[in-house]
Amino acid sequence: MRPKYFAPKGTEDILPSVSHEWRFVESQWRAVCERYGYREIRTPIYEETELFRRGVGTETDIVSKEMFTFRDRGERDLALKPEGTAPVVRAYIEHGLYAQSPLQRLYYITPFFRDEDVQKGRYRQAHQMGAEIIGSAEPYADAELLSMLVYFFRTLGIPEDWFELHLNTMGCAECRPAYREAVQQFGRDHFDQLCETCQHRLEHNPLRILDCKVPTCRAITENAPRIDPFLCEPCRTHFERLQAILKALEVAYVRDYRLVRGLDYYTRTTFEVLAKGLGAQNALCGGGRYDGLVEQLGGNPTPALGVGIGLERTLMVLREVGAPLPEAPHPDLFIVAFGDSARLPALQLAESLRHAGFATDLDITGRSPKAQMRLANDSRATYALLLGEDELANQTVSVRNLQTREQETVAQSELTEWLNTRLPRS
């Protein structure tokens, strides 16, 4: 078989051999979020392009060059979602969730799309686990979210020294402009020593020179002005309280003055969790406060914050650290038919056992008894149920424990109960 079609660049098939690992991570995320009082929200895979232009920012790379956009027959401009927050905020406003409760904790698991070059940990269709807290300006909200993140990675089995929470504050509309200007001025003073992209950044997004990865830029910006003296009183207080609460909650973090996130909507708190073993794309998750976004998208001024976690990257780290991932699911039972006369009764038995709640497999390709036994063995079922002329005549079934090789005869009328005492129902 020579394939004629291939999955598009930057996308991948999640095959049965690994899909249970995805489900494991997803179910852990759901469990943790629900334990913290979050409820799931699902939004469309595409939105009006304008939502992302407004929400994420025209100047960002995501919007300026990485969106998959298209037009429907009504000439509407649409875009596959390049991130998860803007759609959630749109839904929050559209459905008046604020009227149900002033505080909304929402979580989601979604694919997202960016038309960019592919490399390790960076795809065109990727998957994100996210959480948003809408309606609290208190640093308790920031702290709770960060604590949940650390808890999540810990419950997945990632050792503490494999990930690091980086924390910063970016101020707000009141105080950031002055800081921005100071950094811009600093950049101009060292213009000749900056890399080409940083020289360009200086004009429209000067704060980004702080997280440039070019060594020479890093050396220079080491001495760049730091935000703390520029923070307005409310921002300074917010950040100080947050740090005190994190300390009380014993959430370890690193103050990272370079942490300037690429999306326009962030205010005050920003953070990332960085992981070892991910290569150049070492951010496991990123997020922060976006107190202006709800208003920006047409709602009433509402404080909010959120996080997006890369599902692929999380899985990479789990594999890297050898964290315990669940085994592939396997059937409880495998039915072997000896002789063609047993094939239909075997299928009938399989159906009744399945409907009774047992994961039951059997051959449906007409293979020999020996081949069926091999399949039973490979299936990793706990028991093989053997059905041949003898059993059919006596209304019994031979039950063979595939590990101990013990075999006994059980009346078909008592089979379900026999199994119930030895197998957990699925």
Add this chain to the structure above:
RNA sequence: GCGACCGUAGCUCAGUCGGUUAGAGCGCCUGACUGUGGCUCAGGAGGUCGUGGGUUCAAGUCCCAUCGGUCGCCCCA
């Protein structure tokens, strides 16, 4: 957008200075006294060597192009 490396069975790979019917391991299928798996043994299926062109008596091997993959720059999940 730029750069580097890589494309040979389902998977991991070998294939000499270009030279006959392109190999191995794993996996898959069948069988080893008629109703019993893992181990072993025997046999089998599966490849237009990514694709197109060129050089040559001869190309998996050399050259060019193209497509795909991987990693990096940039940016981010």
